[in-house]
Amino acid sequence: MDVELPELPFPLRTYGPDGHWSYEDGVLTGWASARQDLFVPPTGESLDAACDAPRLLGAPEGDFQLMARVTVGFTTAFDAGVLHVHVGERAWAKLCLEYSPDVPTVCTVVTRGHSDEANSFTVDGSSVWLRVSRTGRAFAFHASRDGKRWTFVRLFTLADEGSSSAALVGFMTQSPVGEGCVVTFDHLEYRDAWPDGLRDGS
Numbered sequence: 715m716d717v718e719l720p721e722l723p724f725p726l727r728t729y730g731p732d733g734h735w736s737y738e739d740g741v742l743t744g745w746a747s748a749r750q751d752l753f754v755p756p757t758g759e760s761l762d763a764a765c766d767a768p769r770l771l772g773a774p775e776g777d778f779q780l781m782a783r784v785t786v787g788f789t790t791a792f793d794a795g796v797l798h799v800h801v802g803e804r805a806w807a808k809l810c811l812e813y814s815p816d817v818p819t820v821c822t823v824v825t826r827g828h829s830d831e832a833n834s835f836t837v838d839g840s841s842v843w844l845r846v847s848r849t850g851r852a853f854a855f856h857a858s859r860d861g862k863r864w865t866f867v868r869l870f871t872l873a874d875e876g877s878s879s880a881a882l883v884g885f886m887t888q889s890p891v892g893e894g895c896v897v898t899f900d901h902l903e904y905r906d907a908w909p910d911g912l913r914d915g916s
Contacts, residue, residue, distance in 0.1 A: 721902040726885075728768070728770055729800075731768050734768075740901075741900045742770075742900070742902065744897050746767060747768075749891065750766065750768065750887070750894075752767045753831075769884065770886075771800060771882035774848075777848060777850075777907055778847065778883075779904070779907065780845065780846050781843060782899040783842070783900050784843070787897070788895065790891055792813060792815065793895040795810065795885075798882075799846060799883050801881045802872075804826070805826055807825065807870065809846055809867065811844065811857075818838075818842070820837060821833045822834065834868075837859065838859075843857065843864075844856075849908035854912055856912075861901060863915045
């Protein structure tokens with residue numbers, strides 16, 4: 715299913731399980747069902763590596779920033795709302811607001827064959843602003859408690875120049891061990907430029 719949001723200059727398509735995506739009055743809503751996740755354990759192959767989660771992704775051109783306020787209806791550990799970058803079956807990244815495991819936390823996962831995982835900072839409440847940016851083959855993750863001052867979270871690459879420029883970017887929901895959760899994305903904004911500074915709050 716194709717979805718067009720007025721805030722974004724590129725269309726989105728659904729991937730993975732049905733996320734029951736909807737958009738109304740500037741708010742994008744998606745649902746994760748029970749035990750849906752996207753993670754390839756670094757400790758070795760397991761059934762978990764075959765999991766999938768609802769994604770709504772599109773292909774921006776050139777340098778960009780995509781940002782949104784993410785609100786998660788937390789019920790169980792590791793429920794999360796995600797900004798997602800995808801360049802291949804085993805080459806993708808997640809910037810999450812996640813119950814990790816019992817406190818809302820900004821965390822990241824970068825997968826190059828297998829996934830790594832790192833927590834950044836905790837959040838009071840169930841909302842935070844997230845931002846993914848790209849220039850050339852480099853991606854950056856930032857998060858903000860107020861949507862104004864941004865905290866640098868991660869800088870990384872996923873693949874070669876060609877693959878990175880063809881990356882799919884967008885939204886994801888997950889509930890790896892729970893019975894599901896709802897996630898909303900609002901205050902959506904797109905800019906066709908790399909941030910002025912990665913570590914100066916801009």
